[in-house]
Amino acid sequence: MQYVILIYGDEKGFATMADDPAAQQALYAAYSKYGGDLRAAGVLRGGAELRPTGTATTVRVRQGKPVTTDGPFAETKEQLGGFYLIDVPDLDQAVHWASRCPGALTGSIEVRPTGASVAAA
Amino acid sequence: MLTPLIDAICRSEGPRVLAGLIRRCGDFELAEDALQDAFTRALEVWPRQGLPAAPAAWLTTVARRRAVDLLRRRRSGLLYTDEPPDVAAPQADDADEPDAAAHSGVDDDRLRLVFTCCHPALAPAAQTALALRTLCGLTTREISRAFLEPEATTAQRLVRAKRKIRDARIPYAVPAREHLPERLDAVLGVVYLVFNEGYAPTDDARPLRPDLCAEAIRLARLLVELMPEEPEARGLLALMQLHDARRATRVDGEGALVPLEEQDRSRWNAEQIASGLAALDAALALKRRGPYQVQAAIAALHARAPRADATDWPQIAALYRGLLAEHPSPVIELNAAAALAMAEGPRQGLAWIERLEARDELAGYHLLPAARADLLRRLGRRAEAGLAYEAALALVRNRAERLYLQRRRAECRS
Numbered sequence: 001m002q003y004v005i006l007i008y009g010d011e012k013g014f015a016t017m018a019d020d021p022a023a024q025q026a027l028y029a030a031y032s033k034y035g036g037d038l039r040a041a042g043v044l045r046g047g048a049e050l051r052p053t054g055t056a057t058t059v060r061v062r063q064g065k066p067v068t069t070d071g072p073f074a075e076t077k078e079q080l081g082g083f084y085l086i087d088v089p090d091l092d093q094a095v096h097w098a099s100r101c102p103g104a105l106t107g108s109i110e111v112r113p114t115g116a117s118v119a120a121a
Numbered sequence: 122m123l124t125p126l127i128d129a130i131c132r133s134e135g136p137r138v139l140a141g142l143i144r145r146c147g148d149f150e151l152a153e154d155a156l157q158d159a160f161t162r163a164l165e166v167w168p169r170q171g172l173p174a175a176p177a178a179w180l181t182t183v184a185r186r187r188a189v190d191l192l193r194r195r196r197s198g199l200l201y202t203d204e205p206p207d208v209a210a211p212q213a214d215d216a217d218e219p220d221a222a223a224h225s226g227v228d229d230d231r232l233r234l235v236f237t238c239c240h241p242a243l244a245p246a247a248q249t250a251l252a253l254r255t256l257c258g259l260t261t262r263e264i265s266r267a268f269l270e271p272e273a274t275t276a277q278r279l280v281r282a283k284r285k286i287r288d289a290r291i292p293y294a295v296p297a298r299e300h301l302p303e304r305l306d307a308v309l310g311v312v313y314l315v316f317n318e319g320y321a322p323t324d325d326a327r328p329l330r331p332d333l334c335a336e337a338i339r340l341a342r343l344l345v346e347l348m349p350e351e352p353e354a355r356g357l358l359a360l361m362q363l364h365d366a367r368r369a370t371r372v373d374g375e376g377a378l379v380p381l382e383e384q385d386r387s388r389w390n391a392e393q394i395a396s397g398l399a400a401l402d403a404a405l406a407l408k409r410r411g412p413y414q415v416q417a418a419i420a421a422l423h424a425r426a427p428r429a430d431a432t433d434w435p436q437i438a439a440l441y442r443g444l445l446a447e448h449p450s451p452v453i454e455l456n457a458a459a460a461l462a463m464a465e466g467p468r469q470g471l472a473w474i475e476r477l478e479a480r481d482e483l484a485g486y487h488l489l490p491a492a493r494a495d496l497l498r499r500l501g502r503r504a505e506a507g508l509a510y511e512a513a514l515a516l517v518r519n520r521a522e523r524l525y526l527q528r529r530r531a532e533c534r535s
Contacts, residue, residue, distance in 0.1 A: 089290075089292075090292040091290050091292065092294075092296070094292075095242070100428045111289075112289075113288055
């Protein structure tokens with residue numbers, strides 16, 4: 001069964017790391033290892049880092065008109081920074097992988113089962 | 122009329138049958154619906170055909186067939202998903218397949234159910250409601266009374282919990298060895314909940330359920346087997362056995378509660394007491410104290426006293442103080458005050474209780490005015506005691522305690 005692992009964290013904290021190349025490198029190395037572990041376990045189905053919410057655009061269509069605004073859908077204390085799509089037998093396994101995500105140390109990882117999925121091809 | 126008997130059988134066999142159904146169906150709601158239908162069948166068929174020799178087996182067979190039916194209907198009703206729901210069709214055979222949980226060393230459906238009910242992915246209130254329903258067989262209305270909330274709220278709570286289990290695929294399993302310690306507190310809490318449901322149901326509408334006490338003790342034994350290095354599991358086992366040993370003397374012929382000091386100790390179950398004391402010793406040998414062990418030690422002091430007046434109250438008071446230091450709570454404080462009163466005299470206890478009352482944390486808790494009344498009575502302040510018993514009577518919700526408080530109030534007036 002498929003679950004999305006949604007990585008929420010405080011972007012500002014992440015941004016301050018631009019001044020600390022060693023910390024940045026360590027974080028990327030941790031994510032690199034994490035992705036490798038997911039792949040090796042055969043559970044990875046996809047995923048990506050998301051650029052910060054400053055690069056986000058929100059689109060709504062109301063009364064037939066598209067309304068486009070700058071920024072994420074809502075201002076939140078923690079922001080969505082990335083996701084993984086995994087395939088595991090049950091919630092305990094999904095939670096196990098979520099707890100190993102580097103983002104779990106400072107942020108919050110939401111684990112949600114997928115419903116109907118759409119094939120890319 | 123046969124109906125009350127059938128009801129009682131369904132209530133007592135229900136949890137075991139349900140646990141097996143859930144394992145086969147992988148879906149709480151489906152299992153419950155199927156079981157509910159089996160109960161309805163039983164009420165129709167048993168009066169005509171007579172009670173089956175093995176009601177649990179009868180219910181299981183009928184419920185399994187019904188589950189297959191319901192599943193077929195559900196599947197044909199689905200419009201939107203690509204893949205079929207991942208609910209395994211209930212097996213037709215009777216053999217119990219060993220499954221992943223068996224590698225933890227204990228293969229028991231109801232133990233699996235306990236762990237599932239208190240899974241951290243469920244909200245705490247949902248855990249409690251689900252446990253009361255699936256392990257104790259309480260109806261939604263009965264659970265709503267325990268929560269002091271509208272029935273519709275409880276019903277919603279249960280539906281959401283069961284759906285979360287199904288949709289997020291919370292596994293129906295005893296967790297692997299390495300994850301057991303982190304689940305311990307919640308699991309012990311659920312087992313103790315089941316015990317208290319059988320020992321002292323919160324309100325009148327529920328009968329005493331000694332079968333639940335027995336079930337809780339059985340589950341605790343399994344937990345000890347599963348986690349032999351966990352002293353709190355043994356502590357809980359000891360606590361429940363020591364309480365259960367007194368069950369025969371707890372209530373008198375009229376159904377009124379009999380206080381500890383008036384209980385006929387010759388009718389306490391010596392075998393259970395011995396078991397409980399042994400479990401406590403085994404727990405203490407692991408040298409990691411915890412609240413269940415302390416409460417068991419207090420129960421042990423009562424069990425060991427040959428007569429009420431031979432009770433080691435100073436030691437009990439000391440144990441309560443220790444418990445309070447580690448786990449402060451107004452209810453424990455009330456117990457500590459009552460024990461202090463027995464050890465050092467009603468005046469000290471009364472002062473403490475009055476301070477507790479001033480803090481207003483136990484408003485609505487009938488045992489607070491009841492405790493105050495008891496101490497006032499011991500001090501000979503009968504008019505005040507009578508008023509305090511009144512206050513307790515306004516709050517009490519079960520018949521056994523009500524009858525006891527009424528008796529005391531009458532004594533104060535005579």
